[in-house]
Amino acid sequence: MGRTARIDCIRTQRNSRLWLAARRPLARLTLGDGPSTALPRRLRAETPPAKLVVPRCDCVGLAEDYAELDAAGRNSPAPVVAHSALGSGGQAAGIGAAAVANQRATTDRSCRAASIRYYEALLSNHPSYAELDAVSYYLAYTYERSGDLSNAGRVYLDLISKFQNSHYVPLGRFGLGEIALRESEADPTKLSSARNAYQEVTRWPPPANDAYGWAWVRLAQVLERQDDRKGAKTAYATALAFAQQYPIAPASSGITAAIPSWVQP
Numbered sequence: 001m002g003r004t005a006r007i008d009c010i011r012t013q014r015n016s017r018l019w020l021a022a023r024r025p026l027a028r029l030t031l032g033d034g035p036s037t038a039l040p041r042r043l044r045a046e047t048p049p050a051k052l053v054v055p056r057c058d059c060v061g062l063a064e065d066y067a068e069l070d071a072a073g074r075n076s077p078a079p080v081v082a083h084s085a086l087g088s089g090g091q092a093a094g095i096g097a098a099a100v101a102n103q104r105a106t107t108d109r110s111c112r113a114a115s116i117r118y119y120e121a122l123l124s125n126h127p128s129y130a131e132l133d134a135v136s137y138y139l140a141y142t143y144e145r146s147g148d149l150s151n152a153g154r155v156y157l158d159l160i161s162k163f164q165n166s167h168y169v170p171l172g173r174f175g176l177g178e179i180a181l182r183e184s185e186a187d188p189t190k191l192s193s194a195r196n197a198y199q200e201v202t203r204w205p206p207p208a209n210d211a212y213g214w215a216w217v218r219l220a221q222v223l224e225r226q227d228d229r230k231g232a233k234t235a236y237a238t239a240l241a242f243a244q245q246y247p248i249a250p251a252s253s254g255i256t257a258a259i260p261s262w263v264q265p
Helices: 003-011 017-022 056-075 090-125 132-146 149-162 169-183 188-201 212-225 229-245
Strands: 028-031
Touching (some): 132 149, 169 188, 169 212, 188 212
């Protein structure tokens, strides 16, 4: 599992309250202005229609189903194509592997698009739903994974302003840091925004703050890029101390390996 996958572990809590709500039996699905049609609990192959009126429980379940499919594709191993199955020569094998990878990427994009549609429908049609903080977070995260950083940032900010006491707020601020960090590759001035976002995350103490340790790692990486080696060392040391204090916590996964050798004693 790579470093990105380890960070994803703290950002996609499939044991969240929203996920648990999605595991409850689903009821009925209404499409457009047509009549309600009883559907078995299954994944739909088609893209959700433009006009979508979905009962709350169905909406949660379908959004989470597509999110799980996306996560399954993201975490599955790369395809292996045997030479014996494709004849001699590496070119055929390469073409076969590329086709499988392209198909997987297309499926992942479709799953993310469907999740976004259902999360959006839930926010629009069910404003009194008790788990809207979770819905907002996963909608923003799915936008981010889709590369739509503008909408991701908008929804993260909406989460932070509307649900100030939610435990998803530090994860939302971490998401803002990740967006700014990605944008800093083309615009180094974005590093200041990333730094501020990660610093905000560290205001929420562990262990309730799932992003605490990785926020210190990211902050240290930003400080390194800003030539603040002393500050980076302090941030790395704080992250390492967190991982040592909570060694079995999922939020500690991969932190020790992310600490440079010049920091570790």
